[in-house]
Amino acid sequence: EPEVTQTPSHQVTQMGQEVILRCVPISNHLYFYWYRQILGQKVEFLVSFYNNEISEKSEIFDDQFSVERPDGSNFTLKIRSTKLEDSAMYFCASREQGGSYEQYFGPGTRLTVT
Amino acid sequence: DQQVKQNSPSLSVQEGRISILNCDYTNSMFDYFLWYKKYPAEGPTFLISISSIKDKNEDGRFTVFLNKSAKHLSLHIVPSQPGDSAVYFCAAHSDSGNTGKLIFGQGTTLQVKP
Numbered sequence: 001e002p003e004v005t006q007t008p009s010h011q012v013t014q015m016g017q018e019v020i021l022r023c024v025p026i027s028n029h030l031y032f033y034w035y036r037q038i039l040g041q042k043v044e045f046l047v048s049f050y051n052n053e054i055s056e057k058s059e060i061f062d063d064q065f066s067v068e069r070p071d072g073s074n075f076t077l078k079i080r081s082t083k084l085e086d087s088a089m090y091f092c093a094s095r096e097q098g099g100s101y102e103q104y105f106g107p108g109t110r111l112t113v114t
Numbered sequence: 115d116q117q118v119k120q121n122s123p124s125l126s127v128q129e130g131r132i133s134i135l136n137c138d139y140t141n142s143m144f145d146y147f148l149w150y151k152k153y154p155a156e157g158p159t160f161l162i163s164i165s166s167i168k169d170k171n172e173d174g175r176f177t178v179f180l181n182k183s184a185k186h187l188s189l190h191i192v193p194s195q196p197g198d199s200a201v202y203f204c205a206a207h208s209d210s211g212n213t214g215k216l217i218f219g220q221g222t223t224l225q226v227k228p
Binding site: 004006031033035041042043044045048050055056091093095100101102103104105106107108 | 146148150155156157158159160163203205207213214215216217218219220221
């Protein structure tokens with residue numbers, strides 16, 4: 001069964017450093033998303049991406065964040081200058097085009113900013 | 115911003131009994147609702163969904179009920195099994211915009227005791 005994959009599973013970085021989180025969505029899916037979950041809190045929407053551009057972003061997704069689909073398979077989230085409060089689980093998700101809104105999530109990347 | 119609320123942080127049931135997880139929402143623009151199950155250190159796994167034009171959807175042991183007038187939905191699991199022990203998230207999709215963004219509740223931790 002096709003699945004969303006994410007790398008790395010755990011990333012530790014120092015405050016102020018740049019990180020890139022990588023995702024490979026399900027191959028025939030056309031909508032891509034990033035969510036995050038701070039420990040003990042709910043899953044929060046960050047950004048959606050369709051047709052090679054951002055379709056919606058949340059207030060969390062400020063100028064420090066960017067997304068890219070550099071080739072036909074990868075989807076990346078970059079945080080330019082990490083802050084302590086960026087520590088969270090980051091989930092990538094994808095869905096196919098059509099009436100169904102089911103999104104399929106990857107296993108997540110745990111980002112720890114020290 | 116608590117457009118989707120799961121007021122019970124935890125629920126404990128005996129194996130074989132029914133588990134009922136509840137979810138309330140405030141935004142009448144939500145047109146599609148989903149339940150996800152999440153194990154520790156994994157991403158959310160899609161379980162079952164329901165369109166706002168329906169009031170019930172069933173898939174094996176899982177049934178979701180939607181009461182639009184009360185802005186309430188529930189997930190019934192019967193019979194409950196120990197492997198169902200996980201965090202369950204209710205999520206909603208808004209019809210405004212076509213990004214497919216999901217808004218999640220805080221989650222309910224279900225424990226099924228053998």
